Amino acid sequence: MSKSLQAIRGMNDILPEQSPLWRYFEGTVASLLDEYGYRQIRMPIVEVTELFKRSIGEVTDIVEKEMYTFDDRNGDSLTLRPEGTASCVRAVLEHGLSNNGQVQKLWYIGPMFRYERPQKGRYRQFHQIGVEVFNLAGPDIDAELIALTWRLWTRLGLRDAVTLELNSLGTSEARARYRDALVDYLSARKEQLDEDSKRRLGSNPLRILDSKVPETQALLVDAPKLVDHLDDESREHFEGLKARLDALGIRYVVNPKLVRGLDYYSKTVFEWVTDKLGAQGTVCAGGRYDGLVEQMGGRPTAGVGFAMGIERLILLLETLELVPEEISRQVDVYLCALGEAAELEGLKLAEGLRDRLPGLRLQVNAGGGNFKTQLKKADKSAALFALVLGEDELARQVIGFKPLRGQGEQQEISQAALAEHLATSLSQA
Numbered sequence: 001m002s003k004s005l006q007a008i009r010g011m012n013d014i015l016p017e018q019s020p021l022w023r024y025f026e027g028t029v030a031s032l033l034d035e036y037g038y039r040q041i042r043m044p045i046v047e048v049t050e051l052f053k054r055s056i057g058e059v060t061d062i063v064e065k066e067m068y069t070f071d072d073r074n075g076d077s078l079t080l081r082p083e084g085t086a087s088c089v090r091a092v093l094e095h096g097l098s099n100n101g102q103v104q105k106l107w108y109i110g111p112m113f114r115y116e117r118p119q120k121g122r123y124r125q126f127h128q129i130g131v132e133v134f135n136l137a138g139p140d141i142d143a144e145l146i147a148l149t150w151r152l153w154t155r156l157g158l159r160d161a162v163t164l165e166l167n168s169l170g171t172s173e174a175r176a177r178y179r180d181a182l183v184d185y186l187s188a189r190k191e192q193l194d195e196d197s198k199r200r201l202g203s204n205p206l207r208i209l210d211s212k213v214p215e216t217q218a219l220l221v222d223a224p225k226l227v228d229h230l231d232d233e234s235r236e237h238f239e240g241l242k243a244r245l246d247a248l249g250i251r252y253v254v255n256p257k258l259v260r261g262l263d264y265y266s267k268t269v270f271e272w273v274t275d276k277l278g279a280q281g282t283v284c285a286g287g288r289y290d291g292l293v294e295q296m297g298g299r300p301t302a303g304v305g306f307a308m309g310i311e312r313l314i315l316l317l318e319t320l321e322l323v324p325e326e327i328s329r330q331v332d333v334y335l336c337a338l339g340e341a342a343e344l345e346g347l348k349l350a351e352g353l354r355d356r357l358p359g360l361r362l363q364v365n366a367g368g369g370n371f372k373t374q375l376k377k378a379d380k381s382a383a384l385f386a387l388v389l390g391e392d393e394l395a396r397q398v399i400g401f402k403p404l405r406g407q408g409e410q411q412e413i414s415q416a417a418l419a420e421h422l423a424t425s426l427s428q429a
Contacts, residue, residue, distance in 0.1 A: 132305035135302055163251075226256055328382070334362075337389045338371055
């Protein structure tokens with residue numbers, strides 16, 4: 001027998017019973033971004049490999065070990081996007097969106113791909129919502145992005161489940177000075193480092209600060225601190241950001257070991273973390289990348305943004321039992337009709353209700369069946385009300401109106417008054 005076809009490991013189907021929560025989350029974020037004046041952009045999921053090598057950095061874990069890269073039929077090296085910022089910057093450059101200092105406040109949503117060991121909250125195809133802002137260099141926009149996410153946590157009920165961590169990486173020059181000091185310190189203690197940190201020492205030493213190995217973390221206690229190597233401009237920017245967060249009452253923790261895993265960050269970096277999901281604690285992260293546009297061939301352009309992992313945030317909502325009960329109901333009203341004449345009249349009645357009550361979630365029975373069978377299907381649909389139409393009701397121009405969730409007894413309503421009665425009943429349910 002041939003092997004049954006299955007989804008690729010780490011790339012998951014989102015089933016119908018899961019989709020309402022995804023739609024609720026995505027809709028909540030999209031509405032919030034509209035309120036703050038951000039516009040959506042959609043980019044391809046496949047880009048030339050060079051884009052990610054130039055932006056993320058060739059010696060990062062993502063480029064070295066995690067990208068899905070292949071040659072197409074023309075022999076060009078292409079990659080499934082592992083993150084969204086590089087693609088967004090490429091689109092901004094290609095279409096001249098940031099020319100002449102134009103401010104752009106953009107957001108996007110979609111799948112990203114990384115070859116990692118799949119585990120709960122960490123997948124090979126995962127979904128992100130990302131936000132990017134161009135040509136605003138001050139700490140005020142950094143604060144707005146953090147305030148925006150803070151408001152999102154409030155709307156989702158997650159405010160007490162997440163903690164904001166901040167750091168400043170300084171300019172590239174300040175970071176280079178710190179890199180030299182850190183390499184000198186760690187090189188003298190190289191034999192005490194774990195193997196992964198030894199490898200990073202010659203390629204990406206700042207990532208050693210993020211090591212999860214307890215012995216390496218103990219070694220870093222007396223290591224040089226990035227804050228001591230910050231330039232005045234970066235220090236002033238960071239203080240300005242903290243002052244704004246203080247004014248808004250947004251609590252934060254300064255984490256001097258927070259460096260993020262991408263080469264393009266400068267000045268502000270931040271993460272929203274939770275202790276409710278085990279090892280996968282980061283649910284939203286970002287920062288400034290003021291040199292990235294120029295690095296990719298554009299003019300010097302300030303940039304800042306963040307991305308949030310949809311799977312992890314949905315998992316967090318489920319873990320904390322914060323899924324709104326009403327989103328699981330996909331049907332408001334189920335129409336049962338017995339007999340061909342009633343079925344024909346039921347179709348017309350249903351379309352008339354949809355005309356008069358936009359947004360009404362009305363399911364018409366299909367596949368026949370007696371009334372008992374149809375009412376069972378109505379109950380299974382989780383609808384609030386069933387409409388019952390048979391030969392007798394048809395002759396008298398009425399329809400049976402049956403509450404399905406304990407809101408009263410069945411009654412008869414004239415077809416002419418049905419839309420108004422239904423609207424009232426739904427508003428009170």
